[in-house]
Amino acid sequence: MLSSSPYVVVGAGIHGLSTAFHLARMLHERGVGSGEDIVVLEKTGAGAGASGIACGVVRNNYFQPAMSDLMRACVEVWESDPEAYHYNPVGYIALGPDVQEPDLVATYERQERIGYRSTLVTGEAEVDAHMKALFPDWRAKGVSVCLHEHQGGFAFNKESVRGLLRKAEAEGVRVLTGVTVTGFELAPDDSVRAVVTDGGRIAVGEQVVVAPGPWAKEFWRALELPERIDVRTPAGDVARDQPMWTYWNLQEGEITVDPAMFATASGGAPPVIHLDTDAPLHTDDGALVTDELWGIYFKRDRHGVQGGASPLVVEGDVELDPYPSTSDVDPSFPDMWCAALSHAMSRFEGCRPSYRTARSGGVGAFTVDNFPVFDFMRPNVYTILDSNHGYKMIGVGREVAKVLLGEHSSLLYPFRFERFATGDLHPVSHSPYPWS
Numbered sequence: 254m255l256s257s258s259p260y261v262v263v264g265a266g267i268h269g270l271s272t273a274f275h276l277a278r279m280l281h282e283r284g285v286g287s288g289e290d291i292v293v294l295e296k297t298g299a300g301a302g303a304s305g306i307a308c309g310v311v312r313n314n315y316f317q318p319a320m321s322d323l324m325r326a327c328v329e330v331w332e333s334d335p336e337a338y339h340y341n342p343v344g345y346i347a348l349g350p351d352v353q354e355p356d357l358v359a360t361y362e363r364q365e366r367i368g369y370r371s372t373l374v375t376g377e378a379e380v381d382a383h384m385k386a387l388f389p390d391w392r393a394k395g396v397s398v399c400l401h402e403h404q405g406g407f408a409f410n411k412e413s414v415r416g417l418l419r420k421a422e423a424e425g426v427r428v429l430t431g432v433t434v435t436g437f438e439l440a441p442d443d444s445v446r447a448v449v450t451d452g453g454r455i456a457v458g459e460q461v462v463v464a465p466g467p468w469a470k471e472f473w474r475a476l477e478l479p480e481r482i483d484v485r486t487p488a489g490d491v492a493r494d495q496p497m498w499t500y501w502n503l504q505e506g507e508i509t510v511d512p513a514m515f516a517t518a519s520g521g522a523p524p525v526i527h528l529d530t531d532a533p534l535h536t537d538d539g540a541l542v543t544d545e546l547w548g549i550y551f552k553r554d555r556h557g558v559q560g561g562a563s564p565l566v567v568e569g570d571v572e573l574d575p576y577p578s579t580s581d582v583d584p585s586f587p588d589m590w591c592a593a594l595s596h597a598m599s600r601f602e603g604c605r606p607s608y609r610t611a612r613s614g615g616v617g618a619f620t621v622d623n624f625p626v627f628d629f630m631r632p633n634v635y636t637i638l639d640s641n642h643g644y645k646m647i648g649v650g651r652e653v654a655k656v657l658l659g660e661h662s663s664l665l666y667p668f669r670f671e672r673f674a675t676g677d678l679h680p681v682s683h684s685p686y687p688w689s
């Protein structure tokens with residue numbers, strides 16, 4: 254086992270590996286080191302966490318300007334090597350009811366300004382015509398706004414992590430699997446002197462990067478950071494003693510059908526679709542599922558159609574190992590999601606028997622405002638705590654690598670921890686999801 258390393262990265266998910274890869278490249282390009290100065294510690298295997306279970310949707314659609322700017326940079330990284338990242342640039346469509354129209358219009362206008370290619374359609378008849386041109390059997394009700402992003406799409410989760418792993422290793426990065434980080438040795442100046450693992454301690458020469466995905470709270474504790482914090486709103490009010498971390502169960506599943514049945518009218522690959530509506534939702538048998546705002550997302554996958562619905566909050570702490578747990582998806586999810594697919598397009602009518610209990614769904618750790626914390630939380634410890642936004646954020650590692658080498662990242666700056674004390678929070682949208 255290694256006894257020291259200049260850079261120690263914890264977690265071989267999308268963020269840990271992307272950081273290691275980009276940092277290795279930059280060290281080399283600047284003539285100040287190489288990938289051999291970096292070790293990634295991973296307790297299971299690359300992609301064993303959330304990155305290997307993610308639906309894989311890559312989109313820009315965020316109401317928050319800082320998220321949208323960051324996502325544009327991330328899509329650039331996806332587009333830089335689609336083969337290695339197993340990236341499918343099929344585009345992404347967000348559809349919503351009246352209440353979401355102002356948010357999607359604002360998002361579209363920003364996309365126009367930042368040069369992200371998309372089309373906006375408003376009005377129930379116009380949206381229906383836009384969708385019918387793509388899918389003649391489109392029949393969703395209560396949808397009056399459509400943001401059609403011509404960039405983005407999805408990537409295959411495990412394959413993309415493996416692609417990143419290969420790129421990092423090709424730069425000389427060592428990725429040690431089966432090594433569990435159990436704590437940190439602190440120096441008097443509050444920096445981390447050594448990372449403690451079940452195989453011994455590794456002295457840190459320069460910096461530590463913590464990219465633990467759903468295990469964020471464990472590392473927050475290990476770094477002796479506050480579990481409850483005060484949050485100042487932009488209006489100046491202070492919400493006292495808020496829990497820093499909350500867990501949500503992401504509800505996802507798939508139907509096993511011939512993937513070719515989900516194609517566009519011209520036979521092309523369909524964009525990822527995200528549908529929110531307040532139209533009553535019924536099963537194919539006519540039973541009412543809900544008459545409140547509901548939403549689903551879905552994409553064509555290798556074995557059929559995969560997607561999800563709104564996540565469910567989990568009270569208290571959760572057992573994350575093994576990850577994901579078989580109980581992460583609620584028993585009511587398959588009926589709801591299949592009814593919603595059928596609501597969207599008649600080709601999905603009667604799809605409920607094709608629902609398959611697959612390795613889908615999982616728990617995510619969300620921050621107090623549901624947005625990431627990308628920041629130094631100790632003088633030499635950079636934390637990538639993405640609040641479950643982050644498979645799509647493959648470019649965060651590139652920005653983190655710049656910061657580790659002393660540069661400022663205007664893309665990461667809005668995600669500093671200090672925002673909770675200063676009230677410099679991100680605006681909140683009308684979406685029912687904690688990640689929009």
Ligand SMILES: Cc1cc2nc3c(=O)[nH]c(=O)nc-3n(C[C@H](O)[C@H](O)[C@H](O)COP(=O)(O)OP(=O)(O)OC[C@H]3O[C@@H](n4cnc5c(N)ncnc54)[C@H](O)[C@@H]3O)c2cc1C
Binds near residue numbers: 305309468640
């Ligand atoms: C069901 C589901 C669907 C999702 N769908 C999408 C989506 O479509 N699009 C999107 O953008 N995002 C999606 N997300 C969110 C996204 O998957 C995560 O935000 C992202 O993958 C987090 O990446 P990460 O590298 O931080 O964490 P992870 O991929 O979880 O990697 C962390 C790694 O750290 C390791 N680790 C943990 N503790 C230790 C320890 N003590 N010692 C050593 N190693 C340790 C773990 O084994 C793991 O491999 C989804 C999440 C879930 C759960």
